[in-house]
Amino acid sequence: MCAMTDESEQRREIGHDEYDPVGTLALITVYFLIIALLWVFMYFVEFLGNEPTVVGSFLTVVGIA
Amino acid sequence: MSNAYIDDFPAEAKVVRTAFYSSFLALALGGVFGVIQTLHRTGYYRFIDSADYYTVLTAHGVFLVISFTIFFLVGVFTWAITTSLDRGVEDLRFTWGWYGLMAIGITLSGVAILAGFTDATDISASVLFTFYAPLQAHPMFYLGLVLFVVGTWLAGVDWFRSWWAWKAENPDERIPLPTFMVLTTMLMWYIATLGVAAAILVFLLPWSLGLVESVNPLLTRTLFWFFGHPVVYFWLMPAYMMWYIMLPKVSGGKLFSDPLARVVFVLFLILSVPTGIHHQYLDPGIAEGFKFIAMTNTMFLLLPSLLTAFTVVASMEHGARQRGGEGYFGWLKALPWRDPVFTGMALAGLMFAAAGFSGMINAGMNINYLVHNTFWVVGHFHLTVGTAVALTFMAVTYWFLPQITGKALWSRSVALGQVVLWFVGMTFMSNAMHRAGLLGVPRRTAEPQYDGFEFEAAVGTMGELQAQIALGGILLTLSLVLFFANVVGTALNGRSDDLPANEYAGTLSGPEDAPLVLDNLKLWTAIAVVLVVFAYTFPLLSIIDRGGLFGPDINPFPVSLETVHLLAFALESHVTGALESVAWLGVNR
Numbered sequence: 295m296c297a298m299t300d301e302s303e304q305r306r307e308i309g310h311d312e313y314d315p316v317g318t319l320a321l322i323t324v325y326f327l328i329i330a331l332l333w334v335f336m337y338f339v340e341f342l343g344n345e346p347t348v349v350g351s352f353l354t355v356v357g358i359a
Numbered sequence: 360m361s362n363a364y365i366d367d368f369p370a371e372a373k374v375v376r377t378a379f380y381s382s383f384l385a386l387a388l389g390g391v392f393g394v395i396q397t398l399h400r401t402g403y404y405r406f407i408d409s410a411d412y413y414t415v416l417t418a419h420g421v422f423l424v425i426s427f428t429i430f431f432l433v434g435v436f437t438w439a440i441t442t443s444l445d446r447g448v449e450d451l452r453f454t455w456g457w458y459g460l461m462a463i464g465i466t467l468s469g470v471a472i473l474a475g476f477t478d479a480t481d482i483s484a485s486v487l488f489t490f491y492a493p494l495q496a497h498p499m500f501y502l503g504l505v506l507f508v509v510g511t512w513l514a515g516v517d518w519f520r521s522w523w524a525w526k527a528e529n530p531d532e533r534i535p536l537p538t539f540m541v542l543t544t545m546l547m548w549y550i551a552t553l554g555v556a557a558a559i560l561v562f563l564l565p566w567s568l569g570l571v572e573s574v575n576p577l578l579t580r581t582l583f584w585f586f587g588h589p590v591v592y593f594w595l596m597p598a599y600m601m602w603y604i605m606l607p608k609v610s611g612g613k614l615f616s617d618p619l620a621r622v623v624f625v626l627f628l629i630l631s632v633p634t635g636i637h638h639q640y641l642d643p644g645i646a647e648g649f650k651f652i653a654m655t656n657t658m659f660l661l662l663p664s665l666l667t668a669f670t671v672v673a674s675m676e677h678g679a680r681q682r683g684g685e686g687y688f689g690w691l692k693a694l695p696w697r698d699p700v701f702t703g704m705a706l707a708g709l710m711f712a713a714a715g716f717s718g719m720i721n722a723g724m725n726i727n728y729l730v731h732n733t734f735w736v737v738g739h740f741h742l743t744v745g746t747a748v749a750l751t752f753m754a755v756t757y758w759f760l761p762q763i764t765g766k767a768l769w770s771r772s773v774a775l776g777q778v779v780l781w782f783v784g785m786t787f788m789s790n791a792m793h794r795a796g797l798l799g800v801p802r803r804t805a806e807p808q809y810d811g812f813e814f815e816a817a818v819g820t821m822g823e824l825q826a827q828i829a830l831g832g833i834l835l836t837l838s839l840v841l842f843f844a845n846v847v848g849t850a851l852n853g854r855s856d857d858l859p860a861n862e863y864a865g866t867l868s869g870p871e872d873a874p875l876v877l878d879n880l881k882l883w884t885a886i887a888v889v890l891v892v893f894a895y896t897f898p899l900l901s902i903i904d905r906g907g908l909f910g911p912d913i914n915p916f917p918v919s920l921e922t923v924h925l926l927a928f929a930l931e932s933h934v935t936g937a938l939e940s941v942a943w944l945g946v947n948r
């Protein structure tokens with residue numbers, strides 16, 4: 295039987311005003327941190343592992359590439 | 360007697376069922392081709408000729424991203440309109456009419472593609488799902504696509520008719536959220552498909568019929584991507600709809616915010632189309648400035664996806680807390696992980712979050728150079744359309760099947776195993792594809808192996824990547840087998856009169872909190888059109904100006920084995936020529 299999990303398992307009713315999505319904030323913060331770390335990591339993959347692409351001379355001048 | 364969809368709308372349930380079954384047939388075919396090409400390219404098992412690889416790949420692409428996704432979503436949309444307006448379709452013959460047109464269209468295209476496997480006819484269409492000129496398909500392929508798209512246009516007319524009729528009876532009410540989502544998606548689709556319609560009707564079809572001598576490949580390509588980017592939102596928006604209106608319910612909660620959901624769909628309507636050029640960052644002949652505009656629009660397009668992440672997660676959390684969940688992360692344990700409908704959608708959403716990152720890489724003009732046309736891109740879209748969309752569709756199928764057949768689901772535990780297996784298989788396959796792409800492994804290549812050259816992995820080995828891709832492909836195929844077992848098993852069940860009611864999620868903050876202007880569809884459509892005109896007029900004019908409306912002098916290029924030899928010859932003389940001139944330059948330094 296494919297009963298949908300719904301009110302039957304509900305323990306309490308939380309209305310609009312009592313609800314504070316802190317868990318969502320926590321998860322999204324974690325996601326943001328992962329993205330930021332990957333972004334830093336990208337620098338190594340893109341610029342240290344390869345010749346510069348469209349961003350020609352500036353990086354070479356600054357000595358990053 | 361239960362309150363399932365089929366009890367209230369028996370005739371419409373039949374339409375939805377037929378659309379779903381058509382979609383599943385395409386999924387089955389596409390899956391078979393998927394595993395064939397996975398084993399072929401990784402070198403594990405090659406039983407087809409490498410020249411046929413491109414026929415397989417065309418079939419995989421077209422069946423999955425055109426027929427599987429679109430047949431499924433017209434089913435979902437029909438359900439959404441009839442359920443949320445609480446009225447049947449206006450004219451059932453019209454409804455079957457558009458379904459029939461879509462079915463005839465895709466059959467013509469499909470036959471043209473599959474005919475490429477035999478020498479019995481000279482029909483073929485191994486042009487991949489992007490059908491870039493100068494690759495040329497049999498006219499039947501293009502004609503079929505046109506009929507299919509016209510079918511979807513009429514489907515949209517059907518849904519608008521329902522809304523107009525409802526509005527006449529309910530002049531003061533807000534558009535119900537599911538209907539709002541369908542209408543904005545269809546408006547986006549009408550604008551988007553003008554691109555392919557022009558590409559096919561004005562250029563490719565006449566060219567393949569021999570009515571015109573040549574085409575301007577950059578022009579038809581640009582028109583293709585005018586449609587090719589927004590089509591991804593055509594797949595995604597129904598999946599989002601499921602995340603907004605089904606996921607909160609199966610989580611045991613309510614949608615966090617109806618107004619936010621409307622904002623998201625409006626943003627998609629406005630921003631989906633003027634971004635297509637981001638697929639052409641590497642196309643010579645389009646000025647960097649135009650590409651930059653497309654990049655900027657693309658980055659704005661991240662906004663509705665991030666808003667969705669917030670709203671959907673907050674709605675799940677609401678469910679979890681109502682079910683007794685506590686803490687910053689502890690609430691995750693209170694979610695109904697044993698329910699395949701929930702777990703499938705949640706895992707699909709998780710994969711989409713990962714795809715968000717690889718998508719940002721693709722979207723950046725300079726970083727795109729690193730991954731363009733590599734296996735990375737294939738890894739990326741197996742996370743988006745191949746999982747966020749496909750897995751969501753499979754997961755909600757487990758809710759829809761009882762609603763549209765009136766029969767209980769064959770097995771809930773098989774369903775749970777299926778969605779988890781898809782997630783695991785895709786983790787292997789897609790992750791390894793991304794990594795292989797970074798090493799420069801090309802996509803769309805039957806034998807990505809070269810004499811005297813080895814791909815070198817900084818971490819792990821090429822062999823390990825190939826093994827993960829093949830393993831992932833096999834797990835995905837097994838997952839499909841389980842999925843079809845459930846579809847067939849359910850169809851063979853007897854009628855049940857103890858089915859859940861046909862309902863979708865309530866809202867914490869309802870439409871009464873949404874500004875009225877959000878429902879002004881004319882305004883949003885006008886803004887969308889203006890943005891498209893801004894983003895595309897100049898690139899198109901400059902492409903036509905340089906290359907001519909029908910191209911300088913490109914000859915048709917039917918795809919067959921002879922042309923491969925021809926191509927090899929042309930390439931050889933080209934390369935020797937280039938080498939000679941390089942040598943000449945060297946001598947004259």
Ligand code: HEM
Pocket residue numbers: 390391393394396397400416417419420423424427428487488489737740741744745746749801802803804805831832833835836839
């Ligand atoms: C059994 C599951 C699947 C397997 C094993 C699989 C495997 C593959 C592989 C290996 C490729 C790359 C071939 C190449 O570039 O040479 C590919 C391409 C592709 N796949 Fe899948 N795939 C699966 C499911 C899906 C699904 C569910 C979708 C979409 C709904 C999808 C959409 C695509 C598209 C659009 C392409 C690109 C075709 C082209 O380059 O023209 N695949 N697939």
Ligand SMILES: [Cu+2]
Pocket residue numbers: 587588591635637638
């Ligand atoms: Cu795109």
